[in-house]
Amino acid sequence: xxxxxxxxxxxxxxxxxxxxxxxxxxxxxxxxxxxxxxxxxxxxxxxxxxxxxxxxxxxxxxxxxxxxxxxxxxxxxxxxxxxxxxxxxxxxxxxxxxxxxxxxxxxxxxxxxxxxxxxxxxxxxxxxxxxxxxxxxxxxxxxxxxxxxxxxxxxxxxxxxxxxxxxxxxxxxxxxxxxxxxxxxxxxxxxxxxxxxxxxxxxxxxxxxxxxxxxxxx
Amino acid sequence: xxxxxxxxxxxxxxxxxxxxxxxxxxxxxxxxxxxxxxxxxxxxxxxxxxxxxxxxxxxxxxxxxxxxxxxxxxxxxxxxxxxxxxxxxxxxxxxxxxxxxxxxxxxxxxxxxxxxxxxxxxxxxxxxxxxxxxxxxxxxxxxxxxxxxxxxxxxxxxxxxxxxxxxxxxxxxxxxxxxxxxxxxxxxxxxxxxxxxxxxxxxxxxxxxxxxxxxxxxxxxxxx
Numbered sequence: 001x002x003x004x005x006x007x008x009x010x011x012x013x014x015x016x017x018x019x020x021x022x023x024x025x026x027x028x029x030x031x032x033x034x035x036x037x038x039x040x041x042x043x044x045x046x047x048x049x050x051x052x053x054x055x056x057x058x059x060x061x062x063x064x065x066x067x068x069x070x071x072x073x074x075x076x077x078x079x080x081x082x083x084x085x086x087x088x089x090x091x092x093x094x095x096x097x098x099x100x101x102x103x104x105x106x107x108x109x110x111x112x113x114x115x116x117x118x119x120x121x122x123x124x125x126x127x128x129x130x131x132x133x134x135x136x137x138x139x140x141x142x143x144x145x146x147x148x149x150x151x152x153x154x155x156x157x158x159x160x161x162x163x164x165x166x167x168x169x170x171x172x173x174x175x176x177x178x179x180x181x182x183x184x185x186x187x188x189x190x191x192x193x194x195x196x197x198x199x200x201x202x203x204x205x206x207x208x209x210x211x212x213x214x215x216x217x218x
Numbered sequence: 219x220x221x222x223x224x225x226x227x228x229x230x231x232x233x234x235x236x237x238x239x240x241x242x243x244x245x246x247x248x249x250x251x252x253x254x255x256x257x258x259x260x261x262x263x264x265x266x267x268x269x270x271x272x273x274x275x276x277x278x279x280x281x282x283x284x285x286x287x288x289x290x291x292x293x294x295x296x297x298x299x300x301x302x303x304x305x306x307x308x309x310x311x312x313x314x315x316x317x318x319x320x321x322x323x324x325x326x327x328x329x330x331x332x333x334x335x336x337x338x339x340x341x342x343x344x345x346x347x348x349x350x351x352x353x354x355x356x357x358x359x360x361x362x363x364x365x366x367x368x369x370x371x372x373x374x375x376x377x378x379x380x381x382x383x384x385x386x387x388x389x390x391x392x393x394x395x396x397x398x399x400x401x402x403x404x405x406x407x408x409x410x411x412x413x414x415x416x417x418x419x420x421x422x423x424x425x426x427x428x429x430x431x432x433x434x435x436x437x438x439x440x441x442x
Contacts, residue, residue: 059422059426059429060422062425062429063374063378063421063422063425063426063429064378064418064421064422064425065378065379065381065382065421067381067382067384067385067392068381068392068414068417068418068421069418071392071414071417072411072414072415072418075399075410075414076410076411076412076413076414076415077411079221079407079408079410079411080408080411153283157283157284157285157286158285159285160285160286160287160288161285161287161382163287164385171285171287171288171291174288174291175291178295184295184296184299185296185299185300188291188292188295188296191288191291191292192284192288192292195283195284195285195288196283199283200283203283
């Protein structure tokens with residue numbers, strides 16, 4: 001059976017780990033969203049050259065694992081003179097990975113708005129900006145919300161990999177405590193519980209958001 | 219730039235390729251074994267039995283909400299000890315990928331089976347096909363078309379996730395890379411950049427064609 005006193009003794013480790021996971025995730029996801037918006041805008045506006053660069057970025061980022069991206073950023077790039085802290089690497093890595101996922105979801109949303117909607121808006125005397133702000137974007141947000149929510153949860157889960165570059169997140173704490181105390185079951189139990197505490201509310205909030213924003217699909 | 223010469227050292231590239239082969243092998247076995255598991259899970263998920271339904275729901279949600287790295291740790295350190303298994307790191311990886319791939323593929327299968335309208339079954343029966351014939355000749359071909367693009371995407375995700383095997387101590391491409399870097403630390407101080415760069419490219423070369431196939435299938439069967 002589990003030794004419950006473990007929880008009392010080491011709960012603070014997992015709380016600290018959870019803060020680190022959240023810290024990396026929040027900034028990583030913010031960077032991913034910014035990258036996603038920029039990429040989706042470039043692709044939708046069909047800006048030459050930049051558009052091809054974005055296409056290459058999306059393929060590279062989607063088809064390589066986060067762990068390899070992080071090792072490259074953390075161990076490889078310093079050799080070229082770019083020395084970053086582990087936190088910075090983790091955030092950039094998560095942003096690099098997530099940017100392409102966010103861009104794809106947003107682009108799918110923008111493409112789902114039929115051309116005739118734009119034409120009608122122009123006919124009603126809207127200019128390009130007004131059409132974008134009042135007609136296209138509200139519908140695009142509605143369509144892309146489920147994808148964006150899935151990406152946020154995916155990125156929080158992926159952030160567990162940052163333990164590999166010595167960041168003390170939830171995963172790292174569990175590994176460390178297993179090594180120190182040999183209380184494998186207790187550490188794993190706390191690992192599961194901590195991730196559930198972080199991810200369940202976000203998953204429920206995500207479902208709520210999806211329902212809140214499904215007006216364009218009703 | 220002369221750090222790049224590390225790649226030309228005798229044995230370096232063949233060893234990286236051997237490491238890559240281990241990665242691909244783990245991924246291939248996992249994908250191959252998660253197909254039957256996924257199909258059975260998908261079939262179970264379509265059943266109306268409330269107990270089965272509840273169990274499958276909990277299984278799928280648990281696998282989905284846990285980070286893959288956490289699942290690997292649970293399998294490697296927890297399950298192996300609890301059931302007194304002599305489960306090595308590679309075995310733990312394959313086990314997790316089968317359970318994870320099976321759950322995800324199960325959900326895809328469920329979606330594909332449920333997306334086929336009831337009238338297809340009824341029409342098949344009306345034409346005199348038996349239950350089994352209707353499934354093989356009418357339901358399955360349509361379900362496969364809806365299933366395949368998602369499954370290829372899942373295979374790409376499994377290949378990418380095999381990179382985590384190094385954190386359990388499996389000697390695959392990343393571990394081999396680390397060994398090469400450490401062995402040449404003094405001769406090639408900047409070798410890290412190049413070795414990780416090559417591993418980065420290797421993953422891309424393996425995963426990109428899979429993504430292209432998935433995308434092509436999606437496009438081709440989008441309007442069915």
